[in-house]
Amino acid sequence: MDVPTTVQTALEDRPVSGAVCLEAGAGVGNTTAGLLAAGASRVYAVTNDPAHASLVHERVARDEPDRTAVLEADVRSLPLATNSVDILTAHGLFNVLPPATLDAVVSELTRVAAPGCHLVVDDYDPLPDTARVRDLFALENAASELADGNPALTFYPSGVLRRLFVGEGWEFDRERTLLDPVPWTNRHLRAHASATRTAASRVPDERGTALAEEADRLAAAIGEESVGTMYSLAFRLPE
Amino acid sequence: MKTRPLGGTGHDTSIMTFGTIALNWLEQEGADQMVELVLDRGVNHFDVAPMYGDAELKLGPKLRQHRDEIFLGCKTQERTYDGAKRKLEQSLTRLGVDHIDLYQVHGLEYEHELDTITGDGGALEAFREAKDDGLISHIGLTSHSEPQLILDAIDRIDDLETLMFPMNPVVAGKDDADHDYDAVLERADEEGIGTLGIKAFAKGPWPSTDELPEGDRPYANWYEPVDTPAEIEERFDFAAAQGLTSVVSMGDPKLMAMVLDAAQRYDGMDEAAQRSLIEKLRHDESPVPEQLHH
Numbered sequence: 076m077d078v079p080t081t082v083q084t085a086l087e088d089r090p091v092s093g094a095v096c097l098e099a100g101a102g103v104g105n106t107t108a109g110l111l112a113a114g115a116s117r118v119y120a121v122t123n124d125p126a127h128a129s130l131v132h133e134r135v136a137r138d139e140p141d142r143t144a145v146l147e148a149d150v151r152s153l154p155l156a157t158n159s160v161d162i163l164t165a166h167g168l169f170n171v172l173p174p175a176t177l178d179a180v181v182s183e184l185t186r187v188a189a190p191g192c193h194l195v196v197d198d199y200d201p202l203p204d205t206a207r208v209r210d211l212f213a214l215e216n217a218a219s220e221l222a223d224g225n226p227a228l229t230f231y232p233s234g235v236l237r238r239l240f241v242g243e244g245w246e247f248d249r250e251r252t253l254l255d256p257v258p259w260t261n262r263h264l265r266a267h268a269s270a271t272r273t274a275a276s277r278v279p280d281e282r283g284t285a286l287a288e289e290a291d292r293l294a295a296a297i298g299e300e301s302v303g304t305m306y307s308l309a310f311r312l313p314e
Numbered sequence: 315m316k317t318r319p320l321g322g323t324g325h326d327t328s329i330m331t332f333g334t335i336a337l338n339w340l341e342q343e344g345a346d347q348m349v350e351l352v353l354d355r356g357v358n359h360f361d362v363a364p365m366y367g368d369a370e371l372k373l374g375p376k377l378r379q380h381r382d383e384i385f386l387g388c389k390t391q392e393r394t395y396d397g398a399k400r401k402l403e404q405s406l407t408r409l410g411v412d413h414i415d416l417y418q419v420h421g422l423e424y425e426h427e428l429d430t431i432t433g434d435g436g437a438l439e440a441f442r443e444a445k446d447d448g449l450i451s452h453i454g455l456t457s458h459s460e461p462q463l464i465l466d467a468i469d470r471i472d473d474l475e476t477l478m479f480p481m482n483p484v485v486a487g488k489d490d491a492d493h494d495y496d497a498v499l500e501r502a503d504e505e506g507i508g509t510l511g512i513k514a515f516a517k518g519p520w521p522s523t524d525e526l527p528e529g530d531r532p533y534a535n536w537y538e539p540v541d542t543p544a545e546i547e548e549r550f551d552f553a554a555a556q557g558l559t560s561v562v563s564m565g566d567p568k569l570m571a572m573v574l575d576a577a578q579r580y581d582g583m584d585e586a587a588q589r590s591l592i593e594k595l596r597h598d599e600s601p602v603p604e605q606l607h608h
Contacts (some may be wrong), residue, residue, distance in 0.1 A: 076489075077488055077490075077596070078486060078489060079487075079592075079596060080486075080588075080592050081589055081593060084589060110452055112489075253586060254588040254589055254590045254593060255584070255586035255587055257590065257591060258593050260592050260597075262597065300595075301594065303591060306587070
């Protein structure tokens with residue numbers, strides 16, 4: 076499968092070849108594919124979403140059974156040994172983590188990292204006030220808060236994540252811009268509208284219906300928008 | 315308009331090359347005006363072919379008037395010595411000039427064609443003879459085919475000085491060997507071969523003619539083009555930022571002013587913006603090579 080250029084760029088200066096890797100928040104498997112393409116000896120693709128787990132298996136792991144393991148698990152509690160991973164990646168993971176979970180995730184990722192481990196964290200800067208997609212994401216967050224008590228999305232500035240990991244003992248290595256602007260395509264917006272609808276269906280009154288309808292309307296009205304930036308941070312755990 | 319050295323030819327080509335197929339869709343007066351327009355904007359490299367309708371004939375008058383300002387590329391689909399020689403003579407006659415700066419093998423598609431072209435009695439013999447006789451100055455090749463075939467051509471044609479091949483963000487985002495024109499660009503740079511990018515503005519192939527008859531297409535173009543100033547500028551910037559010597563304009567004259575505008579304003583494109591464009595189009599079907607062969 077094609078490895079996105081964002082993933083290639085984030086990994087190109089990391090010693091992936093021969094390394095044991097963990098992709099935290101495997102999504103649809105793009106970074107897992109990137110790690111395999113870059114010569115990883117083994118990739119643990121972790122996701123807590125059963126649909127994503129089967130998708131990653133189907134798209135990537137099935138063709139590389141000896142080098143890939145798809146683990147359905149919470150990133151706050153990884154089924155991996157302490158000090159066991161050489162390269163850690165989190166590509167677009169943190170924006171789906173509510174602020175209250177950050178400490179637990181950072182600490183768990185640090186636990187499984189071997190001395191000298193490399194860490195790559197790719198995510199989105201907060202969107203500018205003028206971005207139209209902010210309204211759609213706000214609706215998604217409102218539906219998620221009402222349904223589950225947590226926001227669906229939080230865009231952390233790179234400095235916030237940088238300080239978190241440095242505070243946990245990681246040495247900051249570099250930051251680069253992966254996307255400027257970020258293309259929020261029609262496909263993305265429809266996916267976010269759909270996520271809003273799913274959360275809204277758990278809101279037990281007419282507010283849910285209103286949120287779902289407004290999300291669909293907004294996604295259609297915006298169509299697509301290129302706005303904001305995606306960054307890549309790299310860290311190293313001291314030997 | 316900025317210029318870049320066209321490989322080892324000694325010519326500095328404007329970063330936009332005028333694809334003169336656009337003239338085919340215009341009456342003579344309009345064709346004359348279009349040539350004046352692109353020259354006025356700083357374009358100094360024109361590309362023509364006998365198969366572009368009557369573009370050679372319509373280019374002729376203004377070409378002769380401005381011969382010193384135009385680096386003229388022409389090409390032939392003939393693969394044999396006799397065929398190529400005849401086509402070259404025909405082009406010289408139709409254009410009304412005694413010299414073509416760059417003569418290209420047009421639309422190489424198959425390995426067996428490369429065998430014919432490079433073999434005894436092949437087109438390259440006619441090209442080289444014409445070069446010795448002063449009818450042409452440089453030899454080039456164009457292809458929309460597999461990148462590996464173009465790489466083979468580089469290996470087999472020692473005196474190749476330019477290449478024309480597809481380059482756009484949809485192609486750049488694909489990892490497979492069928493779309494690895496980056497490898498061609500890299501190799502051409504190593505060998506000092508000038509590079510001309512086509513299909514920079516491709517949005518996708520046209521729907522089948524059952525769905526959309528040719529006469530109902532809004533643009534006279536091989537592929538469905540992007541058609542807003544912002545998209546055209548974005549596509550131009552992307553192609554030019556890949557390191558091509560020059561980006562060839564598309565076929566429909568209605569879009570020419572926007573391409574000229576983008577070319578004049580070109581000031582690089584940073585890598586994050588290039589990735590943004592690739593990412594935006596990552597799920598699109600590649601407009602190369604299917605349905606786009608000339």
